[in-house]
Amino acid sequence: MRNAVAAEWVKLRSIRSTWLCLAGGVVVSVLGAVALGGAAAMEQPAVQATEPAVSVMLFSQYASITLAVLAVTTEYASGTIRPTLQAVPVRGRMLAAKSIVVAPVLFATGVLGGAVAALCAYLVLLAPVFPAPAVLDPAEAAADLLGLGVFHALIGVLAVGVSTALRGSAGALAALFMVTLGLPLLLVMTGGAVALEVSLRLPTFAGMAFLESTDNLTGGPLPYPPGEGLAWLAAWTALALAAGHAVLRRRDA
Amino acid sequence: MITLDRLTKRYGERIAVDGLTLRVRPGAVTGFLGPNGAGKSTTMRMILGLDRPTSGAALVGGVPYHRLDRPLRVVGALLDARAVHPGRSGRAHLLALARANGIPAARVAEVLERVGLEPVAGKRAGTYSLGMSQRLGIAAALLGDPEVLMFDEPVNGLDPDGVRWVRELMRSLAAEGRTVFVSSHLMSEMQLTADHLVVIGRGRLLADAPLSRLLAATEVLVRTPHADDLAARLAAEGLTAVRRGENDLLVAGASAARVGDLAHDAGVRLHELSPREPSLEQAFQELTAGSVEYGAAR
Numbered sequence: 001m002r003n004a005v006a007a008e009w010v011k012l013r014s015i016r017s018t019w020l021c022l023a024g025g026v027v028v029s030v031l032g033a034v035a036l037g038g039a040a041a042m043e044q045p046a047v048q049a050t051e052p053a054v055s056v057m058l059f060s061q062y063a064s065i066t067l068a069v070l071a072v073t074t075e076y077a078s079g080t081i082r083p084t085l086q087a088v089p090v091r092g093r094m095l096a097a098k099s100i101v102v103a104p105v106l107f108a109t110g111v112l113g114g115a116v117a118a119l120c121a122y123l124v125l126l127a128p129v130f131p132a133p134a135v136l137d138p139a140e141a142a143a144d145l146l147g148l149g150v151f152h153a154l155i156g157v158l159a160v161g162v163s164t165a166l167r168g169s170a171g172a173l174a175a176l177f178m179v180t181l182g183l184p185l186l187l188v189m190t191g192g193a194v195a196l197e198v199s200l201r202l203p204t205f206a207g208m209a210f211l212e213s214t215d216n217l218t219g220g221p222l223p224y225p226p227g228e229g230l231a232w233l234a235a236w237t238a239l240a241l242a243a244g245h246a247v248l249r250r251r252d253a
Numbered sequence: 254m255i256t257l258d259r260l261t262k263r264y265g266e267r268i269a270v271d272g273l274t275l276r277v278r279p280g281a282v283t284g285f286l287g288p289n290g291a292g293k294s295t296t297m298r299m300i301l302g303l304d305r306p307t308s309g310a311a312l313v314g315g316v317p318y319h320r321l322d323r324p325l326r327v328v329g330a331l332l333d334a335r336a337v338h339p340g341r342s343g344r345a346h347l348l349a350l351a352r353a354n355g356i357p358a359a360r361v362a363e364v365l366e367r368v369g370l371e372p373v374a375g376k377r378a379g380t381y382s383l384g385m386s387q388r389l390g391i392a393a394a395l396l397g398d399p400e401v402l403m404f405d406e407p408v409n410g411l412d413p414d415g416v417r418w419v420r421e422l423m424r425s426l427a428a429e430g431r432t433v434f435v436s437s438h439l440m441s442e443m444q445l446t447a448d449h450l451v452v453i454g455r456g457r458l459l460a461d462a463p464l465s466r467l468l469a470a471t472e473v474l475v476r477t478p479h480a481d482d483l484a485a486r487l488a489a490e491g492l493t494a495v496r497r498g499e500n501d502l503l504v505a506g507a508s509a510a511r512v513g514d515l516a517h518d519a520g521v522r523l524h525e526l527s528p529r530e531p532s533l534e535q536a537f538q539e540l541t542a543g544s545v546e547y548g549a550a551r
Contacts, residue, residue, distance in 0.1 A: 003323075003352060003353050003355050004353055006352040006353070007349045007350065007353035008349075009352075010345060010348050010349040010352055011338075011345075011349045014342065014345035014346075014348075015338060015340045015341055016340055017340070074338055074340075075338070078335075078336060078337060078338045078339060079333055079335060079336030079337075080337055080338050080341075080346075081336075082298075082301075082303055082332055082333065082336050083336060083337075083346075083350060083393060084349075084353075085301075085302070085303055086301055086302075086303070086324060086325065086330060087324065087325050087349075087350045087353035087354055088353050089301075089302045089318055089319040089321065089324055090319060252298070252303060252304040252305060253298075253303040253304070
């Protein structure tokens with residue numbers, strides 16, 4: 001297993017798309033956090049600087065998702081999946097190794113990107129146009145940043161599972177976009193009570209509940225505790241991995 | 254040693270590999286011949302555990318591929334030279350494979366040197382020519398210093414120097430006692446490289462014999478005005494004679510001398526008596542006649 005993980009790490013770091021996605025995620029986080037922080041500061045005093053950095057995860061998640069999708073689908077597109085499986089013929093082990101590599105990379109980027117974004121928001125809110133500077137409560141900030149890291153890691157592993165099941169970049173990205181944004185919005189728009197409850201438990205809203213993001217699309221805090229949000233997110237991730245594993249085992253490479 | 258036991262692969266109605274049973278032995282280059290679509294690549298993918306057999310088994314050194322702990326140290330294979338991420342350098346591609354099987358990184362430099370790819374190892378694989386990609390694929394196959402090597406059409410895209418190099422490489426790997434299994438649809442290439450030949454058509458085994466025996470299958474062409482009489486006489490001796498035109502017979506499995514003696518005994522006049530040693534090309538065409546997947550209309 002350790003060998004398979006080492007191999008996946010070499011593969012992940014040796015393609016440019018990985019680094020572009022990581023950089024893109026940080027840029028989106030910084031710009032989004034500054035914009036959302038500025039907007040919040042106009043309405044309320046003493047904004048916690050990590051709060052806008054957390055809210056922006058709605059957008060920055062797509063950098064993590066794209067990184068994870070490409071780590072899988074480019075293997076199929078280029079045919080590298082065959083040398084990969086020749087070296088690691090136990091398919092579940094290959095999938096596990098990919099997840100084990102993608103998760104900490106995205107965790108670290110989530111934490112660091114969030115920290116940079118929060119710091120930028122904090123500095124911008126020092127400007128005299130804003131009624132009051134932001135606050136940066138260390139304990140709260142640490143919890144927010146760790147949460148961000150966990151969210152990005154889980155959404156990335158979810159994307160690994162979905163991409164392994166679908167194999168193509170376009171299909172995987174479209175499916176993930178539907179699951180994380182299209183479907184929850186559609187369900188909210190139907191206005192049905194049950195549809196809303198379902199929507200709130202799909203990965204994006206589950207992640208918001210976990211991170212206690214108040215700047216979400218429903219306009220208020222989510223109606224269940226953070227722990228439950230984490231549980232839902234983890235459950236979707238596990239389901240995606242199981243689907244990926246089932247396809248990987250059954251289909252010819 | 255590669256062992257196939259009634260190996261079969263179906264894609265819906267179509268049967269790609271049909272009950273293939275054979276052993277590929279160490280210390281020799283075994284050519285794997287067949288027309289395009291005969292099932293060569295599918296067979297190789299099943300040996301490597303990439304495709305799942307519909308029935309039957311493919312074993313390497315007595316075990317299924319997926320049971321091998323560090324498979325690259327046992328089997329090295331080049332299936333498709335282009336199967337490399339175009340944005341990854343040749344060196345990183347090999348390093349990932351090495352890491353996966355606990356092969357030291359120094360070995361990557363060694364195989365790059367051996368295939369002559371060292372100068373471009375840091376470049377993105379997408380910029381490689383087909384010949385360079387083939388060399389990278391061969392480097393990957395050699396990485397684990399394996400006992401068993403499989404190459405699917407390894408000389409495709411190589412220039413004459415490259416072709417000679419691959420030929421010598423395969424000969425030397427076999428001379429070191431390794432099992433070398435090489436597929437090709439080029440008979441002329443196999444005639445120069447292989448010791449033993451396995452010929453398949455439409456997924457079925459057509460021949461499994463030493464190169465020398467396939468080449469030694471001589472025939473004798475006889476031209477005589479009394480073809481019917483001679484054919485009867487040959488049939489009485491248990492020989493098969495195929496009519497080719499009004500006066501010609503093609504006799505298999507007998508020497509020219511024997512056919513001449515029999516004709517003399519039967520009082521049949523001969524106008525021509527000539528042994529024909531088929532080239533491998535001919536032997537192959539006869540073996541695969543009727544088994545060409547996408548044959549041109551005649």
